[in-house]
Amino acid sequence: MSENGVQAPAEPDSVAAWNETWKGSLDASPPDLDTPSLENDIDRLKLEFLAPFLGKKGRAVEIGCGSARLLARVGKAAPLELFAVDTSPAALAVARATSKAIGIPITCIQSDARHLDLETGSFDLVLSGGLLEHFPDPRPVLAEMVRILRPGGVFYADVVPRKLSWYRRRDLFRMIRSPWMLPGVYESAFGARYYRRVLEELGCVDVVSRGCGVYPARNPRKWLRYTERLDGTAIGDLLGWYFMLSARKAG
Ligand SMILES: C[S@@+](CC[C@H](N)C(=O)[O-])C[C@H]1O[C@@H](n2cnc3c(N)ncnc32)[C@H](O)[C@@H]1O
Numbered sequence: 001m002s003e004n005g006v007q008a009p010a011e012p013d014s015v016a017a018w019n020e021t022w023k024g025s026l027d028a029s030p031p032d033l034d035t036p037s038l039e040n041d042i043d044r045l046k047l048e049f050l051a052p053f054l055g056k057k058g059r060a061v062e063i064g065c066g067s068a069r070l071l072a073r074v075g076k077a078a079p080l081e082l083f084a085v086d087t088s089p090a091a092l093a094v095a096r097a098t099s100k101a102i103g104i105p106i107t108c109i110q111s112d113a114r115h116l117d118l119e120t121g122s123f124d125l126v127l128s129g130g131l132l133e134h135f136p137d138p139r140p141v142l143a144e145m146v147r148i149l150r151p152g153g154v155f156y157a158d159v160v161p162r163k164l165s166w167y168r169r170r171d172l173f174r175m176i177r178s179p180w181m182l183p184g185v186y187e188s189a190f191g192a193r194y195y196r197r198v199l200e201e202l203g204c205v206d207v208v209s210r211g212c213g214v215y216p217a218r219n220p221r222k223w224l225r226y227t228e229r230l231d232g233t234a235i236g237d238l239l240g241w242y243f244m245l246s247a248r249k250a251g
Contacts, residue, residue, distance in 0.1 A: 014134060015087045015112075017184025022066065022090035030097040031069040033076075038221050039069075042213070045228060046129070046158060047073050049210060049244050053154040054078035058124030061085060063113050063145060064131030068095035068106055071127065075104040080125065082106040085116065113141045121150045128157045132195070133188050139198055146202045152251035155204060158212075158244045162189040165241035166216050192243045204247035211237030212244060 033040060058080050062071035065084035075082045084095045084106050092108040099106035111117045113131065126145045132138045145155060162175050174181060181187045192209035199207045212231040215223035230236045237243070 019088040030101040060125040062127045068098045070129045116144045118148045149249040155247040160242045162187045167241040199247045207247040210244045211240040213240040
């Protein structure tokens, strides 16, 4: 039994499962960052949250980058040097296509989030999106993300916990039945409070979380327009389907 009470294998090796998932996107176009869509609306909200932390220079890295869509948005918003890390060669191929599509260089590195081949204190901004919930014990990943930050550097993550929410209510049966949301892909139930505590233990300050995404699975974009103001409120924490985290490494 893992710490959050969900029965899960000691440490699932999801690397192959993720690579299979990304292989399906290899022939597809890179993510469309402009056409109106729920994903692009959510990205806009993530960028609004991140904007106060974006410097005029420095190095940003996205861990578990997938298509690197969030990193691409960061690169469009601020002139940072961009790095993308994933275990999946297929994901990194998609990240390269994203880089080409936006016309901003991204250095793609194949590395495991639990043991990053990156120098200590070498980044100003370390990001992850939809990564941390896939580890029964996310602490080694958090520790690595904080290790590679320079003192005073910014940590950002968004997390989709295994919990009942308005948007994901149809996943409830799947959540109850199995910790494997996709074949080979585990999802933990750790909430924002858990991550805030671990980040503080790792020497971070100004640790903040924001519960987000209060809308139903049907017509979410229509509702988001009205409900986005609930992000960051107690209702957002309770009914939202994901949360964002930010912190600074003590300097
Ligand atoms: C849900 S996807 C998120 C992708 C992207 N960040 C996004 O928000 O669209 C999780 C990503 O984490 C990567 N991943 C899973 N385990 C990893 C590990 N141990 N080290 C590095 N990346 C990993 C997967 O290959 C996948 O691309």
